[in-house]
Amino acid sequence: MHIMEGYLPATHCAGWFAASAPFMVGGAVRLRRIVAERPQSKMTLAAAGAFTFVLSALKMPSVTGSCSHPTGTGLGAVVFGPGVMAVLGTIVLLFQALLLAHGGLTTLGANVFSMAIVGPWVSWAVWRLAGKLGASIAVAVFLAAALGDLATYATTSVQLALAYPDPASGIVGAVLKFGGIYAVTQVPLAIAEGLLTVVVMNALSGRAGKADEIRVLSGEEQ
Amino acid sequence: MSPVDRVAHLNRWRHRSLIEKAMLALGMLILAVLLPPFPAAAVIAVIMTAAALLGARVPVSVWLACAAGPLGFLLSGAISLVVQIDANGLALAPGGLTAAAGLVARSVAALTCLLFLALTTPATDLVAGLRRCGLPAEIAEMALLTYRFLFLLADTAMSMDAAQAARLGHVGARRRLSSLGSLIANLLPRAIDRARRLEIGLAARGWEGEMRVLTETRPISIAGVTLVLALEAGTAALGVVMS
Numbered sequence: 147m148h149i150m151e152g153y154l155p156a157t158h159c160a161g162w163f164a165a166s167a168p169f170m171v172g173g174a175v176r177l178r179r180i181v182a183e184r185p186q187s188k189m190t191l192a193a194a195g196a197f198t199f200v201l202s203a204l205k206m207p208s209v210t211g212s213c214s215h216p217t218g219t220g221l222g223a224v225v226f227g228p229g230v231m232a233v234l235g236t237i238v239l240l241f242q243a244l245l246l247a248h249g250g251l252t253t254l255g256a257n258v259f260s261m262a263i264v265g266p267w268v269s270w271a272v273w274r275l276a277g278k279l280g281a282s283i284a285v286a287v288f289l290a291a292a293l294g295d296l297a298t299y300a301t302t303s304v305q306l307a308l309a310y311p312d313p314a315s316g317i318v319g320a321v322l323k324f325g326g327i328y329a330v331t332q333v334p335l336a337i338a339e340g341l342l343t344v345v346v347m348n349a350l351s352g353r354a355g356k357a358d359e360i361r362v363l364s365g366e367e368q
Numbered sequence: 369m370s371p372v373d374r375v376a377h378l379n380r381w382r383h384r385s386l387i388e389k390a391m392l393a394l395g396m397l398i399l400a401v402l403l404p405p406f407p408a409a410a411v412i413a414v415i416m417t418a419a420a421l422l423g424a425r426v427p428v429s430v431w432l433a434c435a436a437g438p439l440g441f442l443l444s445g446a447i448s449l450v451v452q453i454d455a456n457g458l459a460l461a462p463g464g465l466t467a468a469a470g471l472v473a474r475s476v477a478a479l480t481c482l483l484f485l486a487l488t489t490p491a492t493d494l495v496a497g498l499r500r501c502g503l504p505a506e507i508a509e510m511a512l513l514t515y516r517f518l519f520l521l522a523d524t525a526m527s528m529d530a531a532q533a534a535r536l537g538h539v540g541a542r543r544r545l546s547s548l549g550s551l552i553a554n555l556l557p558r559a560i561d562r563a564r565r566l567e568i569g570l571a572a573r574g575w576e577g578e579m580r581v582l583t584e585t586r587p588i589s590i591a592g593v594t595l596v597l598a599l600e601a602g603t604a605a606l607g608v609v610m611s
Contacts, residue, residue, distance in 0.1 A: 149441075151438065151478040151481070151482040152400055152474050152479060152481075152482075153475050156401045177507070178504065181510075186571070188510065188513065188567075189564070190563045190564070192510055193517050193521070194560075195514035197521060197559045199514070200522050203525075204548060225556075233507065237507075241511075241514070241515065241518065243482065244485070245370045245373055245486070247434040247435070247438060247479075248437065248438075250438075250478065252478060310448070310449055312461070313452050313461045313463070315453045319453035319454075324445065338545065341545055342552070345553070348549075349553030350556065
């Protein structure tokens, strides 16, 4: 869920930029190393970034009947790994602000934190954990994508609540208010995206030929 | 694919210097976020809307279409400032309307700044500008390559989608979901294939891992910069004095 331009006060904008910075720099350093070792992976990474952007331009049927779009964070985290997703996600969010007026420049730090850092890391952790616990691949992928989306949505609600706490019940009340308003669209979206990611991974697993290139991106193979 | 990108390349201020446009949009954006919303936000919103619609001649329909999405988010979010949760459940928050009005004003002002920048300046120019401000070359290059791939992949995705629709792939939510799943699953290998083909093509031409492209730098007009600075100083003074 994108926080729009100008929604957060200046101090919060700066704070979220500062919180995202270590991940962005870490991702950038990692990305520079991958690119320095194999210049050809530059193309693959760019294609992966563009792929993530295009996902967000596709319409997805959601349970409430309203159309929403997949975020691709879960898929990206499982396929490419969360480290690289921080940089790709930042580039994608910048282009979403500039090409679709989705999100904003002052709120870029906050959006990067919820969508390019928290979402992918949660998805990736859930995916690893579910795999270790012996869940089937379909269940693990569903949980990774759906919980990644829910984590993003929860983070956004907390970000909004920190900026605008409830006069009576403080930040907790504000989290409930913002969470409640956006739950109508975000919870069905998470479920739909979970199902969608399962369909995608099922179809992708029949194409193991490309696995080596993807593994290079996620840093598993040097 | 993106009407924003088309307008960014075709508007009347396309060939004005990046520095002037960025100074106007980012300067006003910073003022919108920093100054108390009344009356600065109204002034900023009027100036930036006029700059986009009258100055750069951005089509009103595109401008409105871009503003609609964020405004929906804004209005639903503003509701939660009006109400509060206490022991008795939901109630109207004291001063909630003022807080919500301030939030709406500031966000609308900031949105007009973003729309101005997005609709008058192509994203490639902005990335080139960021590069000059110290963004590492690899990241800037990655962003430009991503931008290039984005339109190629979007074209592919759109034709896949049309093909599915023509074969009743959009009938019912269940089939829609599985169609979209197979679209995405086919798109990723194609994207990676495409990247590999591009890379082989470049390698065959002796590419060594750096892309050099011509970028046009426009002369900065002193009058433009002065006007921008005067407008911003005026808005800042007004915002501080009047509030």
